[in-house]
Amino acid sequence: xxxxxxxxxxxxxxxxxxxxxxxxxxxxxxxxxxxxxxxxxxxxxxxxxxxxxxxxxxxxxxxxxxxxxxxxxxxxxxxxxxxxxxxxxxxxxxxxxxxxxxxxxxxxxxxxxxxxxxxxxxxxxxxxxxxxx
Numbered sequence: 001x002x003x004x005x006x007x008x009x010x011x012x013x014x015x016x017x018x019x020x021x022x023x024x025x026x027x028x029x030x031x032x033x034x035x036x037x038x039x040x041x042x043x044x045x046x047x048x049x050x051x052x053x054x055x056x057x058x059x060x061x062x063x064x065x066x067x068x069x070x071x072x073x074x075x076x077x078x079x080x081x082x083x084x085x086x087x088x089x090x091x092x093x094x095x096x097x098x099x100x101x102x103x104x105x106x107x108x109x110x111x112x113x114x115x116x117x118x119x120x121x122x123x124x125x126x127x128x129x130x131x132x133x
Contacts, residue, residue: 032056035131036096038070043102048074050101057097063090067101068116069125073132075105075118082106085114 033056041049050070057063067088075083088101109115125132 031058033062035066038066038131038133040070040074040133046080046104046106048103048105050074050099050103052099052101054097055095057092060090063097063099064088064101065125066130067099068121069130069132071101071103071105072116072118072121072125075103075116076122077133078105080105080107081118082109083116083118084110084112085116 033054036053036055039051041051043049048071050067052063052066052070054063054066057066068085071083071085075081083103083105086102086104088099090100091098104110105118109117122132
């Protein structure tokens with residue numbers, strides 16, 4: 001008797017969970033950003049300005065990451081190993097994100113909380129398909 005009661009309940013439970021899985025499967029769109037350009041400006045000695053433009057960003061973090069990748073590669077190109085993030089200003093209009101970031105670059109690890117090891121960051125960016133300078 002007990003098996004007879006459990007089986008229909010189990011089938012309902014399985015059917016219900018299956019429906020939830022199918023409903024949730026199509027609701028998340030894949031992240032497919034368009035990295036539309038990097039402009040680099042040396043402001044003064046070790047102070048560098050990066051302007052990045054992208055579409056399809058999920059938010060601030062994606063644009064920040066794009067600018068960080070540009071900074072990492074630029075740092076390596078200049079023969080340095082480290083960079084420190086100073087600030088990033090962001091705008092978004094019609095799905096187009098623009099970031100205006102400033103970094104200092106240096107041979108030694110700079111003071112501060114927002115420092116990056118350029119080799120490590122550049123390797124991570126390459127692995128994740130994020131373009132660099």
